[in-house]
Amino acid sequence: MEVKTIGVVGAGQMGGGIAQVAAAAGYMVIINDIAEQFLQRGVQTISASLERMVKKEKISPADKEAITGRITTSTKLEDMAGADFVIEAATENLELKLDIFRRLDGITNPGVVLASNTSSISITKIAGVTERPELVIGMHFMNPVPLMKLVEIIRGLATSDQTLALTEELSKAMGKTPVPANDYPGFVANRVLMPMINEAVYCVMEGVGEPADIDQIMKLGMNHPMGPLALADLIGLDTCLAILNVLHEGIGDSKYRPCPLLRKYVEAGWLGRKTGRGFYQY
Secondary structure: OOOOEEEEEOOOHHHHHHHHHHHHOOOEEEEEOOOHHHHHHHHHHHHHHHHHHHHOOOOOHHHHHHHHHOEEEEOOHHHHHHOOEEEEOOOOOHHHHHHHHHHHHHHOOOOOEEEEOOOOOOHHHHHOOOOOHHHEEEEEEOOOOOOOOEEEEEEOOOOOHHHHHHHHHHHHHOOOEEEEEOOOOOOOHHHHHHHHHHHHHHHHHOOOOOHHHHHHHHHHHHOOOOOHHHHHHHHOHHHHHHHHHHHHHHHOOHHHOOOHHHHHHHHHOOOEHHHOEOOOEO
16 A cells, blocks of 8 residues: 555654654654644644754755645544554553554554554554554654654564565655564563663662762763653653553563652652653753
8 A cells, every 4th residue: 555644643742753754754644632732732843843953954944834734633533544554652551552543443444554653562462452463563763753763663463574564664764764673561672771761760769879960970971862861851751650560560570660769750740841840850
């Protein structure tokens, strides 16, 4: 199937970024969320991102207008019937994702690939609630999507070779580098990253160092562009906690147990940049 229109479910940080790079690659994009306010916030974020690119002379004002002109918004999931390929980028919540995929399976045309931007949840489990498991795949973009080159590609147990090839082709068309990972909790990126972030949180809890000092040590000593705690704030502490829970429950090893301080911050609503407070104040 030729892909002309890409559907994106979720207009948050990740969904908005995916919509932007898809539209920049020349695809028509339908971006969906449950409320108009979320869609408008997502569109504003895309516009601001493109404006920064205009100021840096990476694109022209006409390019920006063309890209935003390819994006339409919708609060009805049924509008995904017009998409040739769908990427789900909803909150990292298993039951929510399963519900979305059940509904997409009944809405979209039979040959349409349903991809998930999940950062940790089993693609096989997600595919299992559909009648097209061979057309379900993981397409894990990195944050911030417009800047980061990697797309982690995860095959479920039933994902076909054709689905894999199409997903890799689309990733490249969007200027990304697809790299395969097997369907295990956290895949590769977060199985390696989240324990590091979790250990940094333990360092704060146990008084080993202040957040700024921990981040500075990792930046200068390990050549990381961003410290683990600043990165956790960017990702969202609720998302970090959700991924660590998937790792802990899925693998069963205590080394993935989320730090109690991380749980406390999430309970307090200190989720990072998106709420104005996490390990830092914004």
